[in-house]
Amino acid sequence: MFEELKNEVFEANISLVNSGLVLLTWGNVSAINRAEGVVIIKPSGVDYNKMKADDMVIVNLKGEVVSGDKKPSSDTATHIELYKAFPKIGAVVHTHSKFATVFCQANAEINCLGTTHADHFSGKIPVTRQLTENEVYENYELNTGKIIVERFKSLDPVSIPSVLVAGHAPFSWGKNAIDAVKNSITLERVAEMALFTLQLNPSAVLPDYILNKHYQRKHGPNAYYGQK
Numbered sequence: 711m712f713e714e715l716k717n718e719v720f721e722a723n724i725s726l727v728n729s730g731l732v733l734l735t736w737g738n739v740s741a742i743n744r745a746e747g748v749v750i751i752k753p754s755g756v757d758y759n760k761m762k763a764d765d766m767v768i769v770n771l772k773g774e775v776v777s778g779d780k781k782p783s784s785d786t787a788t789h790i791e792l793y794k795a796f797p798k799i800g801a802v803v804h805t806h807s808k809f810a811t812v813f814c815q816a817n818a819e820i821n822c823l824g825t826t827h828a829d830h831f832s833g834k835i836p837v838t839r840q841l842t843e844n845e846v847y848e849n850y851e852l853n854t855g856k857i858i859v860e861r862f863k864s865l866d867p868v869s870i871p872s873v874l875v876a877g878h879a880p881f882s883w884g885k886n887a888i889d890a891v892k893n894s895i896t897l898e899r900v901a902e903m904a905l906f907t908l909q910l911n912p913s914a915v916l917p918d919y920i921l922n923k924h925y926q927r928k929h930g931p932n933a934y935y936g937q938k
């Protein structure tokens with residue numbers, strides 16, 4: 711059942727480790743099959759060296775395990791909340807990648823400081839508010855999803871496929887698992903460059919007209935980057 715999607719999610723989880731974004735077991739990737747209403751996600755706390763495609767867990771949109779003999783990632787409720795709120799996304803990635811997490815801990819959004827950022831994100835990477843004490847005690851993971859969705863009330867999750875959860879770490883998403891992993895790799899590089907840029911020049915900015923030019927030539931209706 712869902713063999714192809716299980717393989718895709720497994721490979722994406724392994725590529726997260728290979729890209730250096732994940733230490734130990736601090737990361738997870740999931741993907742959704744919207745027609746069937748199921749999410750395939752990494753099992754909780756399984757060593758990446760021993761993990762197999764068959765260990766991927768299938769849950770329904772209530773978070774109940776439909777198939778698999780392992781417990782799903784403890785962040786499953788966050789992933790599901792994002793799928794429900796963002797109908798165009800097909801996969802979600804969570805890491806504690808170093809530089810993006812530094813911005814989360816500082817409670818600081820990442821302004822667009824250069825064209826590397828503008829090629830992938832149509833504006834700054836937003837940071838959520840902090841969760842309240844009650845939100846942490848009850849349904850912590852679900853509430854993490856809710857504060858992300860709250861932050862995107864007037865943002866487009868397709869053109870800004872990453873978020874910084876205050877005091878925690880980033881989530882990224884994409885049209886499929888590979889795309890979502892790519893976005894989390896890009897976010898990490900953008901965060902690293904932003905940190906150094908701000909050290910050299912705390913008031914660095916990229917003019918909006920350059921930001922828009924770079925975003926639109928890759929993603930706009932008249933995009934002309936890459937091969938036809």
Ligand SMILES: [Zn+2]
Pocket residue numbers: 804805806878879
């Ligand atoms: Zn986390």
